Amino acid sequence: MSFTKAPDLATRPTLRGHYGMAASTHWLATAAAQSVLERGGNAFDAAAAGGFVLHIVEPHLNGPGGDMPAIFATAEDPQPRVLMGQGPAPAKASTEYYQSLGMDSVPGAGGLAAAVPAATEAWLALVRDHGVLPLSEVLEYAISYAEEGHAVLPRVVQTLPGLKELFEEHWPTSANHWLPGGEAPKPWQVITNPAYGALLREMAEAPGDSREDQIEAARKIWKQKLGAAVEKNLETPHRHADGKDYAPVITAADIDEFTPSYEEAATITFRGYTIAKTGPWGQGPALLQALKILEGYEDHQLDPSTEEGVHLISEAIKLAFADRDTYYGDTEVNLEYLLSEEYAATRRALITEKASTEFRPGDLPGVDKILPPLQEGSPSPGTAPAGTGEPTVAKTGETKGDTCHIDIVDAAGNIISATPSGGWLQSSPHLPEVGFPLGTRLQMNLLEPGHPATLAPGKRPRTTLTPTLVLKDGKPIIALGTPGGDQQEQWQLPMLLRVLIGGYTLQEAIDAPNFHTTSILGSFYPRTIEPGGLVVEDRLGDEVISGLEARGHKVKRAGDWALGRLSAVSRDPETGQLHAGANPRGDQGYAAGR
Template identity: 60%
Template sequence: MAASTHWLATASAQAVLERDGTAFDAAVAGAFVLHVVEPHLNGPGGDMTGVFATADDPGRPVVLAGQGPAPAGATIEHYRAQGLDLVPGSGALAAAVPGAVDAWLLLLRDHGTWSVADVLRFAIGYARDGHPLLGRVAATIGSVAGLFREHWPTSAQRWMPDGRVPEPGEMVTDPEYAGVLEALVEAEGRALADGASRAAAIDAARDAWRDVVGPAVEEFVRTPHRHSDGADHAGVMTAADVAAFSASFEEATTVTFRGHTVAKTGPWGQGPVLLQALKILEGLDDSLLDPSTEAGAHTVLEALKLAMADRDAWYGEGADPVVLAHLLSDGYAAERRALIGERASAEVRPGSVPGRPTPPLPALRTSSALTAAPGSLPGAPGVGEPTVTSVGEPTVAAVPVDAAVDPVPDALGATRGDTCHIDVVDRWGNMVSATPSGGWLQSSPTVPGLGFCLGTRLQMTWLDESSPSALRPGARPRTTLTPTLVLRDGQPVMALGSPGGDQQDQWQLLMLLRVLVGGYTPQEAIDAPALHTTSMPGSFWPRTWTPAGAVVEDRLGADVVAGLVARGHQVTLAGDWALGRLSAVTRDPGTGLLGAAANPRGAQGYAAGR
């Protein structure tokens, strides 16, 4: 079974499974297709995070870390000298070292069975021969057409070759990126011809990636270009930065909840937010864990605020494992649970850790653009409608668009984050959940000769030395990418995830509560009305928050919404089918029965299998 945010990626992954490839072969093939067909949501210049379990060692969840670090020249002093108080939301200064491609090839080498040539055949075909352009990609290009024409000519050439915005459904190609992938295949082929092992040949492809990409990036970013702050800056990434990065496998961070083990990244990502929220909610009655009710929605929102506050105070690369152990302990969860009252909190309330000074919180920035005008629900002050929402993340943009599209960047390319997702399970019991992201076509100018641009993950760091998420050369930014693996009795039973920046763990929490507590099927849980809080500093530029903010789908119901408003939540109505792009695969260890589910919002996600 395979499920992802785009039907062509799901179809490619399923084609691999049909030819006796493993879940890992299939996930790699599907992920490279996502780079091609969802270029506004991810790209080869971006990053990824995965969590998986193997049929040989099913009880040991493993994290695949494809999050590149800050370049050696990315110092707080340099950015401050550029007149910046935040890392920009677009432009090469926001770019971490590309990590996704190396991570996928590492997974293929150590856990797959196919060759680089075989898994890349699908992506190369779509890049060289063409694929139908998504309407959301066309809308994204249209929203930044002026930026491309005036400031990013290489992007204009790449995405507007005849000076116009392409039409939805138009066949588009990316021959330069196809050439990059073909160079990896050729490197593998030469190594095999010289007698190299399969693993060594895949490593040759990884080296080819570094050799091709690094010099092209270094040469290009030296030229100043427009960033989201409205000024022109040169990037700092070098070929040496690209060459120095290698993806890695890490032990997953886990907690138990209602007889299940939930596995996530460590605190270099936001994954433990989900774990903390589950621990806070674990001690409550089931009646308070139903997000479709007023009491349940309120309780979930308040638990998420507490977990997110700890994220912003304590998480970051190199976070003390003693601190994380305390944050995930039963005693600490009980302390935090006691803070949930009948009224909505409008504060950021991180907890304390014995023997550790609590780091200072980042500056809390509010934005009038994020404050919805009240009155969309008659007689219910404090309820409003957003300027624009998204199936990936509700985003206020300069250009109003339909509520069922992905985030539209502003005039300078800044996007409040989104990405894509893929889950795969095979007949042997291998299971993987992965969230590729970054390198959106609107992130920074297209690098000549590569056919893609760099990402913007460094915008999740702070230009404040005292923050655990401070910008530091060689350190990974605290990514929002956060796939999930669920185990029962030492066997993986579900892989799930969603695009959506700060909302990823929030929407996954809803799904887990509905499946593990409410008895929903995964598809029913994905289809159910969604909600999330915005009452925390955003991870994306300009890093604003909405005190007591809550975004809900209208289908939650007028009575529930009115009840949330009465409790003090500042509610934004998102539309009936607007929040989240969850997908999932499942496996029953007793019968071997496989399942998959995908998101109907946006009519783009797809689940397949047999």
């Protein structure tokens, strides 16, 4: 059956065609990706070209020194695979060392929170293993925007005033790059990044007897240049989010030793569809757990535009995320049990007509339940230390930025969903030799002993980056995702329900009113929880919102168009028809195709 739809629901048409489709959080990345498709590249070449552009045009949301998990399927092999572009903790990043500095949590900004950069290496591996174009043709778009410039987004400029003191007093290399002469660029001013452009150009011109050899040579250049920049700039202590100065522990050797990998996806079936996500080193299985809980309800109960639908979805998310924060990490996790029908039924039984304010992880056979530290509340807008955490819209609906996303499908059936993040301009000091900072993903690790997400050398932080692939009868049909930290699963879940059950087009589902609960433990510094909290777009309507408040949800209205930066592409395996949609919120996300 279909959900009830409001008239004129979509702001734009869902794109339709048969040649290729691209959708992302910035129009320049979408345009670059579509251009690659037009010149004979496949979906993987196109995704990488768009990804390298995103590093430049959304620097407050991601960067070359960050992370990038992706999920994809090839035309030859429809089995979903995960490209693991999440770097681990450096060899010297031990819990004992951080505790010896007096820390009870990893700071949200500063080089001591840097995981090994993985985004760039992951894009290079994707092009090497699954692309068809020379690396130079993939990188030429990013090189052009770095060397010749691009019009800087107002949202980038809006990020800078709150960082002025931090940059000028403690991170002078960041001040030199972003505040030359003490002034931030104006909105839409053309800015360049010659250091990064030079690095990309050197990589594009690396010698090699074959595509693969040339890309391997480019990887060596990347490792050498970045390693040297890290050791030159980050040996000196600098200011971190807790207001103290520390020297990072990451070294050139950590960078040199990292290699991205491919992994099997975690999957479930829901209403006849297969949903594929990353493993529990990310938060992807939390979406799968929530869907298994919701599978026990009737279709009409799951309409995300109704009071009952919002309530059930939010309560399922709370239960799934409590398990995420108790059991997930870069370790052995019993996903077979967590995703089982039996376990979902026990969790579903906990949902009542009233909003829960409890943190309720389940019980796993043979596994000790080690709870993460729970701190209630959140900083008021503008009061958190500058540069901390992932600046999401979690608590108030105020949009400050977060991450990026890109989806691509081509006529042959290659399809990919990728979520680049980390290494944003406010994360750690700018490295002038290469033109970007390192990320701060280690803030997602705990310092409490024995927990699956406890910090340890060589261990991946439990990331929130979570692209999605949907399959029907064993064939991939939809790639989707969104920025948003802890909200990524929460904003994707209503979209999936609207498309898979409600009969919405991609664009209708992207544009429909969204919401998320804050009654979950935040993954980012300062890692707080707001029991019963629920942030909604006003377009849900006064009647629905009043009903949710009557159920005990502590509702915050975020405005009409504030939550979610979803994009998606799809392919009908029977007809070859392709579709795409992108988020209109913030006037940045666009889809293209033919």
